[in-house]
Amino acid sequence: MKRRGFTLIELMIIIVVMGIITAIAIPSFRAMNSRRGLSNGKALIMNSVLLVKSNVASGTTGWQILFQGGTNNLFIGPIGSPATIIKTLPNNCDFSNAGLSVAFEFYRNGKADSNPAGSLSFSIKNNRNESFLFTLIPQIGEVKVNVN
Numbered sequence: 001m002k003r004r005g006f007t008l009i010e011l012m013i014i015i016v017v018m019g020i021i022t023a024i025a026i027p028s029f030r031a032m033n034s035r036r037g038l039s040n041g042k043a044l045i046m047n048s049v050l051l052v053k054s055n056v057a058s059g060t061t062g063w064q065i066l067f068q069g070g071t072n073n074l075f076i077g078p079i080g081s082p083a084t085i086i087k088t089l090p091n092n093c094d095f096s097n098a099g100l101s102v103a104f105e106f107y108r109n110g111k112a113d114s115n116p117a118g119s120l121s122f123s124i125k126n127n128r129n130e131s132f133l134f135t136l137i138p139q140i141g142e143v144k145v146n147v148n
Contacts, residue, residue, distance in 0.1 A: 038126040041093040042145065044074065045124070045134060048086055049143050052076050052106055062107040064115070067122055069095040069102075079105050089124060096123040096131070104136050104143065112141040 006014075045067075052063040059078075066075040066083050072095055077083030089095070102122050103115040114120050114136055125131035133146040 038090075038093055038124065038130055038132065041089045041124045042132045044087055044089065046143070046145070048074055048076060049104075051086075052104075053141070056106045056108060060108070062105055064103045064105045066101055066103045067095055069100045092126045093124050094126075096125060106141055110141050112136055112138050114138070 045065075048065050052065050055063045055076075055078075062079040064077060064079050064083065066077075068075065072089040072093065074086045074088070075083035076086050102119045105113045105115060107113070120138065121133060121135040123131045123133040131147075135144045135146070136142075137144060
């Protein structure tokens with residue numbers, strides 16, 4: 001006589017194996033989402049730098065990017081004018097300058113500066129303490145990115 005289907009023991013073994021695979025996979029998915037948020041934050045900042053440099057090249061005034069700690073907001077606008085909000089960093093990313101604001105200012109002559117003076121770098125980090133360090137190079141008006 002032929003039997004059809006699975007026995008109860010076979011089904012229980014399959015459920016246990018699937019539970020073990022799921023228990024191994026969940027932490028990997030959480031780590032992947034955390035890194036994805038950090039990469040999205042880096043891309044957001046670098047795209048903002050490119051947008052500001054494009055506006056400087058096509059206009060007559062300098063432009064600034066304002067990184068506001070505490071709220072994790074990014075603002076851009078002409079220097080001396082109110083800046084408009086561009087975007088907020090992803091949920092699991094934070095600026096290293098919690099509560100402080102740093103502005104990178106780009107000028108028509110190709111140079112750059114920071115406000116407050118001397119604040120030439122800041123970083124964003126995720127909840128796993130992985131981070132990107134952004135450093136302004138004033139002489140050439142570029143932003144360098146290092147992985148920490």
